[in-house]
Amino acid sequence: MASVPRDKPSFHMDPEEFRKHGHDVVDWIADYYQRIESFPVLSRVKPGDVRASLPAEAPRGGEPFERILQDFDKLILPGVTHWQSPNFFAYFPSNASGASILGDLLSSGLGVQGMLWATSPACTELETLMLDWLARALGLPEKFLSTSKGGGVIQDTASSATLCALLAAREQATSFESNRAGMQQKLCAYTSTQGHSATEKAIGVAGIGRDFLRLIEVDETFAMNAAALARAMQQDRESGLIPFFVCATSGTTSSNAIDPLREIGPACQEFGAWLHVDSAMSGTAALCPQFRHINDGLEYADSYCFNPHKWMFTNFDCDCFYVADRKLLIQTLSVLPEYLRNQASESGAVIDYRDWQIPLGRRFRSLKLWFVLRYYGIEGLQFHIREHVRIAQQFASWVSDDARFELAAPVPLNLVCFYLKSGDEANERLLEALNRSGDLYLTHTRLNGRFTLRMCVGQTNTTERHVERAWRRIQEEASRL
Amino acid sequence: MASVPRDKPSFHMDPEEFRKHGHDVVDWIADYYQRIESFPVLSRVKPGDVRASLPAEAPRGGEPFERILQDFDKLILPGVTHWQSPNFFAYFPSNASGASILGDLLSSGLGVQGMLWATSPACTELETLMLDWLARALGLPEKFLSTSKGGGVIQDTASSATLCALLAAREQATSFESNRAGMQQKLCAYTSTQGHSATEKAIGVAGIGRDFLRLIEVDETFAMNAAALARAMQQDRESGLIPFFVCATSGTTSSNAIDPLREIGPACQEFGAWLHVDSAMSGTAALCPQFRHINDGLEYADSYCFNPHKWMFTNFDCDCFYVADRKLLIQTLSVLPEYLRNQASESGAVIDYRDWQIPLGRRFRSLKLWFVLRYYGIEGLQFHIREHVRIAQQFASWVSDDARFELAAPVPLNLVCFYLKSGDEANERLLEALNRSGDLYLTHTRLNGRFTLRMCVGQTNTTERHVERAWRRIQEEASRL
Numbered sequence: 001m002a003s004v005p006r007d008k009p010s011f012h013m014d015p016e017e018f019r020k021h022g023h024d025v026v027d028w029i030a031d032y033y034q035r036i037e038s039f040p041v042l043s044r045v046k047p048g049d050v051r052a053s054l055p056a057e058a059p060r061g062g063e064p065f066e067r068i069l070q071d072f073d074k075l076i077l078p079g080v081t082h083w084q085s086p087n088f089f090a091y092f093p094s095n096a097s098g099a100s101i102l103g104d105l106l107s108s109g110l111g112v113q114g115m116l117w118a119t120s121p122a123c124t125e126l127e128t129l130m131l132d133w134l135a136r137a138l139g140l141p142e143k144f145l146s147t148s149k150g151g152g153v154i155q156d157t158a159s160s161a162t163l164c165a166l167l168a169a170r171e172q173a174t175s176f177e178s179n180r181a182g183m184q185q186k187l188c189a190y191t192s193t194q195g196h197s198a199t200e201k202a203i204g205v206a207g208i209g210r211d212f213l214r215l216i217e218v219d220e221t222f223a224m225n226a227a228a229l230a231r232a233m234q235q236d237r238e239s240g241l242i243p244f245f246v247c248a249t250s251g252t253t254s255s256n257a258i259d260p261l262r263e264i265g266p267a268c269q270e271f272g273a274w275l276h277v278d279s280a281m282s283g284t285a286a287l288c289p290q291f292r293h294i295n296d297g298l299e300y301a302d303s304y305c306f307n308p309h310k311w312m313f314t315n316f317d318c319d320c321f322y323v324a325d326r327k328l329l330i331q332t333l334s335v336l337p338e339y340l341r342n343q344a345s346e347s348g349a350v351i352d353y354r355d356w357q358i359p360l361g362r363r364f365r366s367l368k369l370w371f372v373l374r375y376y377g378i379e380g381l382q383f384h385i386r387e388h389v390r391i392a393q394q395f396a397s398w399v400s401d402d403a404r405f406e407l408a409a410p411v412p413l414n415l416v417c418f419y420l421k422s423g424d425e426a427n428e429r430l431l432e433a434l435n436r437s438g439d440l441y442l443t444h445t446r447l448n449g450r451f452t453l454r455m456c457v458g459q460t461n462t463t464e465r466h467v468e469r470a471w472r473r474i475q476e477e478a479s480r481l
Numbered sequence: 482m483a484s485v486p487r488d489k490p491s492f493h494m495d496p497e498e499f500r501k502h503g504h505d506v507v508d509w510i511a512d513y514y515q516r517i518e519s520f521p522v523l524s525r526v527k528p529g530d531v532r533a534s535l536p537a538e539a540p541r542g543g544e545p546f547e548r549i550l551q552d553f554d555k556l557i558l559p560g561v562t563h564w565q566s567p568n569f570f571a572y573f574p575s576n577a578s579g580a581s582i583l584g585d586l587l588s589s590g591l592g593v594q595g596m597l598w599a600t601s602p603a604c605t606e607l608e609t610l611m612l613d614w615l616a617r618a619l620g621l622p623e624k625f626l627s628t629s630k631g632g633g634v635i636q637d638t639a640s641s642a643t644l645c646a647l648l649a650a651r652e653q654a655t656s657f658e659s660n661r662a663g664m665q666q667k668l669c670a671y672t673s674t675q676g677h678s679a680t681e682k683a684i685g686v687a688g689i690g691r692d693f694l695r696l697i698e699v700d701e702t703f704a705m706n707a708a709a710l711a712r713a714m715q716q717d718r719e720s721g722l723i724p725f726f727v728c729a730t731s732g733t734t735s736s737n738a739i740d741p742l743r744e745i746g747p748a749c750q751e752f753g754a755w756l757h758v759d760s761a762m763s764g765t766a767a768l769c770p771q772f773r774h775i776n777d778g779l780e781y782a783d784s785y786c787f788n789p790h791k792w793m794f795t796n797f798d799c800d801c802f803y804v805a806d807r808k809l810l811i812q813t814l815s816v817l818p819e820y821l822r823n824q825a826s827e828s829g830a831v832i833d834y835r836d837w838q839i840p841l842g843r844r845f846r847s848l849k850l851w852f853v854l855r856y857y858g859i860e861g862l863q864f865h866i867r868e869h870v871r872i873a874q875q876f877a878s879w880v881s882d883d884a885r886f887e888l889a890a891p892v893p894l895n896l897v898c899f900y901l902k903s904g905d906e907a908n909e910r911l912l913e914a915l916n917r918s919g920d921l922y923l924t925h926t927r928l929n930g931r932f933t934l935r936m937c938v939g940q941t942n943t944t945e946r947h948v949e950r951a952w953r954r955i956q957e958e959a960s961r962l
Contacts, residue, residue, distance in 0.1 A: 011861030013579030015511040022507030029590035030500040047830040050606040058614040062858035079603025084592045096592040098494030109510035111577040122560025125531040133539040157840035182690025183664040197816040207688015209663025335678040339926045349528040359638035377543035380492030445820045
């Protein structure tokens, strides 16, 4: 048996060692943010490089913390794509902030489980309150507040929120039989051709079948055509299927299209379908009254989600998922083994969030939200959201003014879709040249069949200067083609 | 529009502020671990207390970080149950360590997404390697290594791992039709009466129906009766159902029973059922050769999981999930929208972990595993696991020696189930008195219908002294009844 290190009672890092190494790690992160623009945004390693630089087996004996941190810097960092770089414009942002990182650090330090109210009351109560704070700050309908019949919960991602919403809808549509007896009825779900792939994944997981997901055509702004939705539901009903779930999107991944909830809502009501609204990135914009129109018609929704871990300076994972009727969600996801029974739960006076999600365990994620909301205040968040939208709009105007380029979609907020008029191949080469340069990172989509570049402005430290430089680089590379 | 704070270009915390506040948070955590035994382990707040101490709405303006940290200490801490206290013996542990917390802090600081290899190659490659390191260190069958046809992935929890395993099994059992066409066949799953509730949740989610989960009787050690399993599968088959999934447990939540994989495995093979082995807490013990027998027969398994976030000093969330055939899992969970297409994925040379899980996004969780494995080394981990088992066994011997008490189940590792012989009510009162005292925290289960106390020894800083004191307190309260 290995003996403990000579001068210590155990192999653990004691509090004084933690203090020292913790300061070093905090310093590493502070320094990283100071030098972050010096790295190529997109990692340049090739498949297998990182693994090849590391031993094939775990060490037998422990190693000094300093050496691990050095190796992290030397071996891991080159394999990292710098999502926190202000020159990161790819996908959707996954932005973080000091306040959030430190709130999350406290969550790691406390190491509590929030599966039940009883396992750490503050973990549950702060979460419920933060979701209420956000519902009010976003101007969400009253029914999503915990003080009404609904309420909010933190999920890891919008994909999981979509799955939970779809499951609750499935239960409702089957008179609460599907969980118990399995899928027997033929249900049908709907999202637009531009909706997120999470719905396709969820309907497969739920045993309904991907064949029963209808992708509804979109209008010229890439928003769902509500009349086409109603027609599809009618047709399915006539074929003996049950339209049960619609996932509308307020800000699609592809081009940030805003589905018309005010038209989709009544169609859902007519057919008795659950309306889930996915506003994963764009939802944060509703903090600003001038962008709140993206939620027009949200009063029709049965559930809603947005991700502070995308555009609200809160590090992953943090998806805020709201339901209008919490009983439906709880009834869908609740199981109660003896070893989880406790007085508080049985009193009915508390929320047990394990019944609001797929996993059982859960960490204290509301701490980082609390830190962000207090450190920035609503006005601080509004300021930065407005700035991102302003500079994205500026970028769009530059694109419009350059005769070689064309905007591929409307720009309601912070995502600009555009292409060179000279065809797909030129755009693919442009994208590759830009990303290879390391100066910035963009990704693509296809709109109306065209290979389209996406420029999403949402990184915490992205300012006008970064977007100006990105545009200059895009113009340079376009000229070089 | 709010203007930015007078002396700053933005509302963000800049790197120098982060350095300062970060040091304060690290110090808070170091101090917390020094004073952790001074708190009542189980929080004493009543439902609604924490919420009532906080404002009903988010602040308009930002607040100084110091004030938020003070409020955390003053308002949140009393609502926390101290899972990291060495006097926490409830549920299963969710233990953390300095190395893990700091590895996780770096993950928050980098803020990368690992959904695709391309979105941060190191995030994927380190994860694959860490899962291989662990498979070797635990002595898992070759087939679970990424260098064979299988491989491992980090899930949030064992519940999610069970769901993913069950979905892959469902696909396989339906000739890869269930994802596409929905559930049509009648499938049947099996776990023991002592198996985790995650299987019940998963089979409901998957659209198969909880009615089609059979809870197999257990033997006198609370381990699954393999003959009863085979009989149940035979009976279901004769009724026209398809036995497709068995969740065996190596260390049940209730009493740490070890299901006989060597007998269950052949039965699964005979009926063509997928064998998933859930070793959420106990799996860590296999790091020590003398406890590796808990995995006897694991070569029959199609999938396996254990949670470093339970008993391997790695803070939540970190469940290691292995499959013997990664193609089946990927085929089950893959969806591919245009905006995620990239050259590396299409080359087939890389792993994209979004196809191994329900969510799309994922954080860099392997960093904390890497830090733990290197900081402790395998020998350091073995030392502490052995110590926990040793002192749990000692506790069990004290229980045996006290005529008022009785052991309720065998004690293969670190969980001791016991009760006062004087009946359920006495045990309930004993549990309540102990937990109310704040000196320690235990939870209960029911075994053979009896209300049974559970003493689980697995907290990072739990030593002999804490367990001795716990036993003294249990004896004192028992005398007082």
